[in-house]
Amino acid sequence: MPELPEVETIRLGLQKYVVGKTIENVEIRLPKILSGDPKEIVGAKIIDVRRFGKGLVIDLDNNHSIAIHIKLTGQFIYRDSETSSLKLSPKTGGTLPNKWTHVIFKLSKSAVLYYNDLRQFGWIRIVKSDKIKEISFFKDLGPEFFKDLTFEKFSNITSKSNLKIKVLLMDQKRMSGIGNIYANDALFDAKIDPRRSAKQISEEEVKKLYNSILKVLTLGLRNGGASELNYVNALGQEGKYQNHFLAYARDGEKCIRCGTIMKKITLGGRGTYFCPACQK
């Protein structure tokens, strides 16, 4: 689902297309999605797009920012005269706007940024830029892979937690960026049973796991994310990582390493996929 590689792919697209443009109008079709005063951002120019964990922040030149979490099914799709000939993935609804389009940002140069969200779990908040860290999601966010989560920190967090290792990997307050797909695939790559208690994992295994996480996140990024549910990038195109799943959604299939039939269980209320033979 939208995890670090997916959100980063969206960020890269937005960075490329919306930075430098001015917001001319904001149309809110589903009020519960957006909070804050849209008048604060009309007329402002977009100067940066940042990502923290699975959250996005669009910075404007008037000391305001747009904080975003797309949760499970949010989409940001950019259209202008140059990109309008690109065929949109059916996951966007095919034409824009449509019944899943809840907010429309009209930008300078006739560009438009659509926010779609099938399940309406996502949120957009207009805040002063220096108040971003006061939003609880950003305030409580744990250290992040590729940024401030060194192996030493990762090892420290792991050795102190009683949570099952897979549940820990997905806990955004302890470490940020990993969701269900990459947690399953990283544990598979590291040959670790997702049911084990985090603190019982040996130092050697923790090292392997850390490297496996960086490996699968990198693979996700290179493939432009996974379009398993309805993720698309900023141009409305699908990613390709779903063609490279190691464990996620492979229950009933043969393990790609040892041929054993992959199992599915529930951990922390989430689907968990693993090989009962080679993940110890």
Place this chain on the structure above:
DNA sequence: TGATATGTTATCTT
């Protein structure tokens, strides 16, 4: 038809 999937948060339990 109704169970299922998902990220985060609120609420319950231990």
Place this chain on the structure above:
DNA sequence: CAAGATAACATATC
């Protein structure tokens, strides 16, 4: 009180 467990949110899909 804190850590962990679980329910709730919404809706297309199987």
